[in-house]
Amino acid sequence: MDENLKEIVLENSESIVKMWMIEVAKLKSENYTATISDDLFENTNREFVNVIFESIKDGGSTKSVELFSEKIINLGWPLSYITDGLQVFRRVTIEYILDTTEKVNSGSFSVILTSVDQWVEPIIRQLVNEYSGSWENIVSLQRVALQELSAPLIPVVEGITVMPLIGTIDTERAKLIMENLLDGVIRHNAEVVLIDITGVPVVDTMVAHHIIQAAEAVRLVGATCILSGIRPEIAQTIVNLGIDLEKFPTKSTLEKGFMSALEKTNRKISDLDAAKEFDIEKLLNSIKGV
Incomplete structure (x- = not known):
């Protein structure tokens, strides 16, 4: 200048x-x-x-x-x-x-x-x-x-992990889901993997194909895959598209999916309040008997 x-x-x-x-x-x-x-x-x-x-x-x-x-x-x-x-x-x-x-x-x-x-x-x-x-x-x-954050794998209890999916699933994200699933199953020694699609807005042929591939890959490494979050509209879409999910257990909610996972790992949820009440009654009866 x-x-x-x-x-x-x-x-x-x-x-x-x-x-x-x-x-x-x-x-x-x-x-x-x-x-x-x-x-x-x-x-x-x-x-x-x-x-x-x-x-x-x-x-x-x-x-x-x-x-x-x-x-x-x-x-x-x-x-x-x-x-x-x-x-x-x-x-x-x-x-x-x-x-x-x-x-x-x-x-x-x-x-x-x-x-x-x-x-x-x-x-x-x-x-x-x-x-x-x-x-x-x-x-x-x-x-x-x-x-x-798009494909987190969360260990819940020993042998059971959960992968909650939210948002759309494209090819790149499906690849990440597959990698995280397989890596997590081995790392956490998981017996059952819950894939929850409650937050997936649309399940079309491509999304279903990716999920099936992921579930099949989990099965090949020795674990069981349960698909939860099957809403009525998604169930209808899957039927209309002719997608076969018979090989994989499906549940309508994550809660039901987790209960099923517990059964597959020979566990069950006990009512702690009822158990405590039973123990107290048993103790009182034994005292009366004395």
Whole structure:
């Protein structure tokens, strides 16, 4: 940037900031930041413009740009806030320089445009790159977290594990379900695996096929698979599609599925209150007998 123009901008930074703040506020309803409180919006704008001026003073302050882009992502603000703000800053700066310059010929006007562009363009590229890189990293981490939560295998009691499924099941998620099932059966030494589809909104041919494959894989490693959460509408769909689930026990609720799993592992649930009452009565009778 031309040193004379740079000096003009830095010496009159307060005036340029005021103009910029006014123009940026007009865009609040256009760049998806209309719901943000006025105080937060104004404070962030001031931080934004400080980052811009730091860049021109230092010839490009990478750290401040990086921190600001991360802040915008954490706030959930769109990329358009950054690009719109910098475009407004370019326009306001050029207008201010033109207004303060006594005589502007075609040559000096071209110099002003070129100089401001050479200053603003690197900031735009850096902010956009930092924003995009941080966003991709966050999305990648979220994808991994969602995958870990999309097919959890929960050991309930010894020999019995439960996999509650929620949401739609596509090919990628079905592969993850299969991997988690087989790994969990071996790791927890499970005898019975309950796959609960209460939270699966739609069971079509593809979903049923994936579930059958998973249940068959569990059977091949020596465990039994029980399918629970068969709602009436899902049962009707399965019948209409001609899907054969005869090889695998099915239950309407997770509770019934768990009871069936207990039976298969030679367990049962006893009424503790009744057992205590029986013991007390037996003790009283024995005392009376004495």
